Amino acid sequence: xxxxxxxxxxxxxxxxxxxxxxxxxxxxxxxxxxxxxxxxxxxxxxxxxxxxxxxxxxxxxxxxxxxxxxxxxxxxxxxxxxxxxxxxxxxxxxxxxxxxxxxxxxxxxxxxxxxxxxxxxxxxxxxxxxxxxxxxxxxxxxxxxxxxxxxxxxxxxxxxxxxxxxxxxxxxxxxxxxxxxxxxxxxxxxxxxxxxxxxxxxxxxxxxxxxxxxxxxxxxxxxxxxxxxxxxxxxxxxxxxxxxxxxxxxxxxxxxxxxxxxxxxxxxxxxxxxxxxxxxxxxxxxxxxxxxxxxxxxxxxxxxxx
Amino acid sequence: xxxxxxxxxxxxxxxxxxxxxxxxxxxxxxxxxxxxxxxxxxxxxxxxxxxxxxxxxxxxxxxxxxxxxxxxxxxxxxxxxxxxxxxxxxxxxxxxxxxxxxxxxxxxxxxxxxxxxxxxxxxxxxxxxxxxxxxxxxxxxxxxxxxxxxxxxxxxxxxxxxxxxxxxxxxxxxxxxxxxxxxxxxxxxxxxxxxxxxxxxxxxxxxxxxxxxxxxxxxxxxxxxxxxxxxxxxxxxxxxxxxxxxxxxxxxxxxxxxxxxxxxxxxxxxxxxxxxxxxxxxxxxxxxxxxxxxxxxxxxxxxxxxxxxxxxxxxxxxxxxxxxxxxxxxxxxxxxxxxxxxxxxxxxxxxxxxxxxxxxxxxxxxxxxxxxxxxxxxxxxxxxxxxxxxxxxxxxxxxxxxxxxxxxxxxxxxxxxxxxxxxxxxxxx
Numbered sequence: 171x172x173x174x175x176x177x178x179x180x181x182x183x184x185x186x187x188x189x190x191x192x193x194x195x196x197x198x199x200x201x202x203x204x205x206x207x208x209x210x211x212x213x214x215x216x217x218x219x220x221x222x223x224x225x226x227x228x229x230x231x232x233x234x235x236x237x238x239x240x241x242x243x244x245x246x247x248x249x250x251x252x253x254x255x256x257x258x259x260x261x262x263x264x265x266x267x268x269x270x271x272x273x274x275x276x277x278x279x280x281x282x283x284x285x286x287x288x289x290x291x292x293x294x295x296x297x298x299x300x301x302x303x304x305x306x307x308x309x310x311x312x313x314x315x316x317x318x319x320x321x322x323x324x325x326x327x328x329x330x331x332x333x334x335x336x337x338x339x340x341x342x343x344x345x346x347x348x349x350x351x352x353x354x355x356x357x358x359x360x361x362x363x364x365x366x367x368x369x370x371x372x373x374x375x376x377x378x379x380x381x382x383x384x385x386x387x388x389x390x391x392x393x394x395x396x397x398x399x400x401x402x403x404x405x406x407x408x409x410x411x412x413x414x415x416x417x418x419x420x421x422x423x424x425x426x427x428x429x430x431x432x433x434x435x436x437x438x439x440x441x442x443x444x445x446x447x448x449x450x451x452x453x454x455x456x457x458x459x460x461x462x463x464x465x466x467x468x469x470x471x472x473x474x475x476x
Numbered sequence: 477x478x479x480x481x482x483x484x485x486x487x488x489x490x491x492x493x494x495x496x497x498x499x500x501x502x503x504x505x506x507x508x509x510x511x512x513x514x515x516x517x518x519x520x521x522x523x524x525x526x527x528x529x530x531x532x533x534x535x536x537x538x539x540x541x542x543x544x545x546x547x548x549x550x551x552x553x554x555x556x557x558x559x560x561x562x563x564x565x566x567x568x569x570x571x572x573x574x575x576x577x578x579x580x581x582x583x584x585x586x587x588x589x590x591x592x593x594x595x596x597x598x599x600x601x602x603x604x605x606x607x608x609x610x611x612x613x614x615x616x617x618x619x620x621x622x623x624x625x626x627x628x629x630x631x632x633x634x635x636x637x638x639x640x641x642x643x644x645x646x647x648x649x650x651x652x653x654x655x656x657x658x659x660x661x662x663x664x665x666x667x668x669x670x671x672x673x674x675x676x677x678x679x680x681x682x683x684x685x686x687x688x689x690x691x692x693x694x695x696x697x698x699x700x701x702x703x704x705x706x707x708x709x710x711x712x713x714x715x716x717x718x719x720x721x722x723x724x725x726x727x728x729x730x731x732x733x734x735x736x737x738x739x740x741x742x743x744x745x746x747x748x749x750x751x752x753x754x755x756x757x758x759x760x761x762x763x764x765x766x767x768x769x770x771x772x773x774x775x776x777x778x779x780x781x782x783x784x785x786x787x788x789x790x791x792x793x794x795x796x797x798x799x800x801x802x803x804x805x806x807x808x809x810x811x812x813x814x815x816x817x818x819x820x821x822x823x824x825x826x827x828x829x830x831x832x833x834x835x836x837x838x839x840x841x842x843x844x845x846x847x848x849x850x851x852x853x854x855x856x857x858x859x860x861x862x863x864x865x866x867x868x869x870x871x872x873x874x875x876x877x878x879x880x881x882x883x884x885x886x887x888x889x890x891x892x893x894x895x896x897x898x899x900x901x902x903x904x905x
Contacts, residue, residue, distance in 0.1 A: 181675070258792060280795040281666075281677045282747030301795060303677025341677055364680075369671035 172470045176288040176295040179304035180345040188346060192314050194466035195459070201238050202461050210240030215472045217273040218266055220246045221298070222253070225277055227433055227457060228298050228307065232275050235464035241472075244271075259283060260290045267291040272472055276300075294471040302336050302397070307467060308432050309342030311460040313350070315452055316387055318459070319428055323350035327424075329381045330356050331415060332391030332440045334363040334374075336398075339432045340391060344370045357381035359413055361402035362393075378413055385423040389430040390415060390440040406439055416442035420450070428452050477518055478502045479895050484523025484856060487824050488530060489832040490845030494824045499528055501852035504894040509846050519897070523856050526889055529827045530844050531563025531594075531853030532808065533834035535653065535731060536628070536707055536779035538800070539565070539596070542583060543572025548784040548873045550584065553804070554592035556782070556872035558899040560805040561888025563853035564595040564834075564843055565782075566653075568628045569606070576601040576612035578620035585621055593898045594891075595853070597623035597838070599653065602641045608632050611641060618648035623838050626653035628707060631689045633659065639696045646702040651837055654693050655707045656714070657755070661685035666795050668741040668756040676744065678794065681756050683711040690714045694721045694728050703727035705837055708781050710736045710755040712765035719774050729837050731777035732766050734803055734810040739763070739878065749790045749797030750878045753783065771820045776833045778826075780807045784874020802874040805902065806865055808857065810879065812886030816859070823859070831855075852895035861887045861901070869902065 172190045180188070201207045217236045221229050229245070236243035246266070248254075253262060259278070266274060273294045276284050281301030288295035299305040313323075320326060328347055330340045334356045344367070347354045354372040356363060368374050375381050382388060393409070403409045420427065429441070429451040437443050446453060481499040486509060488494075498513040499506065508515075534557065540548040550567075557565045567584060569575030575584065581598045588596035600617035602625045604610050614625055625645055631654070632638040645652050662685035667673050669680025690706060694717065697704035709715065709730045721728050735753065740763040744751045751757060769775045783800025790797050811830065815821040821829070835844020842851045862885045867875040891899040899905055 258788070260792065278793070280793040281679075282794040285747050286793055301677060302679060338677065364669075364674060366669070366671050366674045366680075369674055 173474050174471070175474070177306055177467055177471065178284050178288060178295065178297045180306050180309050180342045181304065185349050188310070188313065188349065191310055191463065191466050191470065192317060194470060195314050195462045198465040199459065199462040201465065202458060208238045212236065212239035212241035212468060212472055215272045216242040216244070216270060217275065217468065218244045218246055218271045220248060220262070220274060220276045222248050222278040223299065225298070227460060228277065231457070231460045232298065232464050235461050235468055238461070239465055239468060241468065259287060263287045263291045267293055273468060296467060296471070299338055301338070303338055304342045305338040306342050307460070307464055308339050309346045310467070311456055311463040312343055312389070312430060312432070313346050314459045314463050315430065315456050316428065319452065320386060323347065323352045326352040326386045327384055328352050328354050328387040328389065329385040330354065330389045330391065331378065331381065331413070332358050332362070333393045334358045334367065334391065336394040337391050343389070344372050348372065355381045359403055379419065379422055382415065382419060383422045385427055387428045387430060388415060388420065388423055390435070391432070392434060392436050393439060410439050414440055414442065415445055417444045417448065420445055430456060433457070477895060478516070479519050479521065479852070479892065480513060480515065480517035481521045481523050481528055481854065481856060484526045484528035486528045486846065487827045488846040489824055489828040490530070491847060493846070499846060499854065501854070501892070501895040504852050506846055506848050506850050506852050508848060521856060521890055525860070527823055527857040527859060529855050529857060530831045530846050531855050531891070531893065532561050532830045533564040533838070533844055534562045534780050534782065534804065534807070535566045535777060535834050535837065537565040537567055537782040537804065538570065538784065539567040540784060541571065541587065542580065546786050550587045550596060551591040552871065552873045553782070553784070554588070554594045554596060555904055556802070556804040556870065557594045558891045558893070558904060559871050559888070559902050561808045561855040561857065561891050562594060562804055563855065563891060563893045564597060565804070566597045566599050566623055568626060569599050569601040570629045574601050574606050575599070576604050576606070578613060578616040581617050581620040581622045594893050595843070599623060600625045602627040602632055602652070603637065606630070608634055608637065611644060614641070614645055614650060615648055618650050622650070624651040624653050626655065626707070628653065628655040630659065631655055631657050635692060635696065638693060639700060642697050642702040642704065643700040646700065649839060651703065651705055651839070653705050653707050656686050656689035656693065658685050658688045661688065666752060667744060668758050670741060670759050672741040672744060676747070683713050683758070683762070686711050686755055687713040687717060690717050694718070694726050697728065698726045703729070706730040708733050708736065708755055708779070709766065709775055710758045710762060712762050715765050715769040715774055722774065729777060729833070730775050731779040732770060732775045733779060733781045734807045735801060735878065737763065737767050737770060738810050738814050743878070747794040749792065749794050750801060750876050752794060752797050752799055753781070753801050754799040767820055770815060770829070776829055777837065778807065778811055778829045779834070780804055784872050785876050787875065790876045801876050801878060802870065802872045804872060805870050806877060806879050806884070808888055809884040809886050812859055813884045817885055852892060854892040855888050856890035856892070857886065858889040859886045861885070863887065871904065
């Protein structure tokens with residue numbers, strides 16, 4: 171069951187709602203490779219992407235997801251829009267609302283921006299990343315990928331490594347995975363992780379090897395230099411040697427461990443190139459699944475009975 | 477003009493009075509306080525069942541004028557005060573231009589004289605433009621009638637300059653109101669660091685950002701032998717530091733806001749910026765600590781940090797939203813509901829914290845007491861009246877309160893300034 175106006179985060183979704191999205195995404199995936207299967211079931215819907223922060227994957231996959239289902243898809247070029255003239259987020263949203271937009275997809279540097287927008291517009295709002303809060307569609311595509319390979323979540327050991335404190339991906343995954351019964355470990359240097367994250371029901375550690383031991387899934391995260399004020403570690407050299415994952419370190423995980431990363435990757439920092447391109451890596455599969463999951467979300471939101 | 481207040485429970489801690497008595501005012505001054513005054517008066521207030529207290533004094537108010545008149549003006553802020561039972565408000569200097577010289581002090585006094593309905597005492601900045609680089613004209617502001625100096629909104633980051641300011645201000649008997657925050661620690665935080673910030677994905681402000689400066693500035697004040705008044709204390713650690721300093725004999729006083737004794741970070745459930753202020757709502761543990769500190773008189777003043785904002789500055793992204801909430805019209809009711817009804821303070825102790833002690837810190841003996849000859853500033857309080865806080869009933873231009881919809885008990889039944897009734901039961905007269 172999925173009957174919401176907006177998709178703002180995994181914190182508020184039920185297990186049932188998450189599984190509905192993942193189920194719907196399954197039937198979408200074949201449409202990506204086989205143009206003959208693409209449909210026009212969303213031809214009565216108009217979608218706009220509003221990206222206040224840079225993005226390759228998320229924005230493109232949302233736009234393509236809309237295209238593959240026959241929707242009208244527009245991008246608000248934030249840099250060339252009235253946002254640059256100081257228009258408020260609420261005013262921009264209300265303006266687009268009047269133009270008949272059905273779904274607004276927003277990425278914003280501030281936590282809660284999608285929530286503020288959702289409260290002020292009639293259109294459905296999809297959070298494509300808000301500040302250091304959530305990135306629900308990324309987590310849903312991660313869940314989809316894990317389910318594809320592992321067939322279940324119950325008791326899986328999922329380790330998320332790197333810049334945890336700034337990562338909305340880690341947070342959305344933590345909310346989703348714990349709801350579905352996985353054991354989640356967040357690992358990183360003490361300056362990039364906060365012990366209060368334990369309150370999310372996850373393990374928190376700076377012992378990278380311990381975190382990788384027996385892992386079914388290892389997910390690397392990029393260090394978000396753009397969100398740092400004081401550098402939280404001395405050098406990239408020290409970081410990659412003490413907190414990065416290379417092939418040697420990966421041996422401590424289970425043999426069939428999945429290596430994941432939301433991208434973009436800082437090669438040789440959080441993951442070594444051999445790990446990124448190795449046989450356990452599903453980083454490219456994640457990208458394709460991202461389109462499928464976003465197709466599912468657009469379909470569910472536009473067809474919700476509300 | 478004679479005003480007689482009959483049969484109320486007179487609470488005047490400055491004179492150690494807690495007794496049913498009558499109070500007679502004449503020509504703006506207290507004329508007599510006695511068991512039964514049977515003299516003719518132009519107006520009689522029946523105070524049976526009510527408390528009769530010296531007018532409440534709020535040491536920490538942002539009136540926004542000059543510069544930010546769309547948030548609040550001296551006229552509107554003073555009316556909010558009157559409706560909340562507050563007869564004297566101290567106006568913080570983070571105006572535009574900053575109140576850092578005697579000309580702005582004179583301007584505020586002149587505007588208050590013409591437009592305000594309660595007493596307005598301007599506070600000067602510690603440094604020019606509140607930039608933390610060089611001392612403001614502290615002496616000239618003192619001569620012009622500034623009641624204190626403060627850098628409120630931030631601390632003087634340079635410890636050497638802060639020490640100089642404490643030493644210099646002491647010469648003019650100017651109280652120093654200290655906003656305690658190390659910016660390098662609070663950084664870009666927007667709410668209390670902790671589980672709730674983790675849940676909401678908002679950047680946290682840790683307790684140490686306050687405690688480091690509380691500690692530093694008490695050491696500096698002690699070292700130059702000057703008094704210091706700490707603004708809006710919010711953490712358990714600060715309370716402990718103040719407790720220890722008092723035991724050592726440091727001349728420190730400290731205030732707490734109603735929101736810090738009534739709310740905690742767990743009350744933030746959505747990204748509603750009416751819950752955003754600095755210092756932020758702290759943890760439940762901190763909340764319990766400041767309530768205990770009120771009881772133990774470690775915190776001897778209740779002040780609102782009344783911070784009105786325009787709706788556009790609050791109805792936006794939480795991180796972008798302005799800090800602060802309005803407080804003048806809810807402080808007394810919240811204090812009675814949470815502290816008196818909650819068994820933390822007696823009515824007598826409440827008046828100490830909202831009138832007697834603030835007057836002492838300001839070194840003013842014409843307010844904060846009901847001595848014969850003092851200003852006839854009186855708040856008659858109905859401790860039993862229950863009502864629900866509503867945004868659209870506030871007289872402040874700012875409607876930014878997290879208390880909307882909250883049921884409270886106790887209200888200023890009658891606010892008297894200079895022997896004249898200016899407000900009754902939350903409405904202007």
